[in-house]
Amino acid sequence: MMPSAPARSRKTQIDHTATALFRARGYAATSMRELATALGLEAGSLYSHIKSKEEILHRVCFGLADEFFAGFDSATADAAAPVATQLRQAIEAHVRVLTRDSAASAVFLHEWRHLSEPARTEFLALRDRYEAGFRTLIARGLATGELHAPDAAFAALTLLASLNWLPSWYRPDGKLSPDEIAHRLAEQLLSGLAG
Amino acid sequence: MMPSAPARSRKTQIDHTATALFRARGYAATSMRELATALGLEAGSLYSHIKSKEEILHRVCFGLADEFFAGFDSATADAAAPVATQLRQAIEAHVRVLTRDSAASAVFLHEWRHLSEPARTEFLALRDRYEAGFRTLIARGLATGELHAPDAAFAALTLLASLNWLPSWYRPDGKLSPDEIAHRLAEQLLSGLAG
DNA sequence: CCTACCGATCGGTAGG
């Protein structure tokens, strides 16, 4: 008989615990000894599961990027839908990722600069591509007259900024549910954009 | 005859260079040897001008807090002015600080958590007080009907979030001047808030 | 997964 696989692999546990530490203390200020202690093992033992500290950061940053893209793609899958609807759904998808894993999101947003090359450049290219999705959507809305703003790039930046502050104040046990937060953010941002 | 004082004290030079490094690499990942090299001296020599690495961070974070408060106070000095006017001026004052010293602002926004106690708690209290200024202003606007939003705290958070993303994309040589940026941000945010 | 350890680098100090 094969022993049943553990519910969560050790590697996943390491990623999860490291993410919480990276968020709380920052990547550079988190030592592998702290991480090991938090997991109840010795520092050297970590390296039978991972190759390096940066490997963890890499996995977290690029994993979140995948989630953001998946959310955006499904929000905009129906290209015939009104731009405002697509934008609202993209905002809600973005907020859903941010609230579902706010620690990983905070790492994605703030710790990517500790990636070494070429990962850092690749990461920034992904982020630019994601922002371009919002930019293009808004630009289409401006062209059809569904949205109003002086500049699509500026509007996209401001919109994502409002959303991306969320991990720094969101608490899972707060009085607003993720869906309510997403809805209010979309409302506040769109009523500023919509004519 | 007394020799004339240097235009900028060595201490100010250290703060300025350290701020740029803290912003680019993060506080924890910036070494005193890097800082010394950037200033053209040896690591040990820094300590005839400063007491510790954290002292620099402390000065930058609390100095910026002073600037933000001064801007807000002068923007809201005329309590009889319409709330929308006061809010617009507070936004513009905030943006002016962010653009005038975007490196220090980025450190203020992201590196404060490396302050040790009790400075860290004091800093957070200051930041809360600053946010409360916006919150109260917005709440007054909701009460008089000048502004519309489901929740003043939520609106204040979103508003500051949009502004505070600025240091991460603002370039002094960009095509928008600080005043234009401030104006557009105020416009986009207020047309979302105003009825 | 642990013990024992590596070379490198850290913030900071003494003495001049």
Added chain:
DNA sequence: CCTACCGATCGGTAGG
């Protein structure tokens, strides 16, 4: 402001 150095801690490895 420099030289020379301190103890502590870093990420990571060898061998079991």
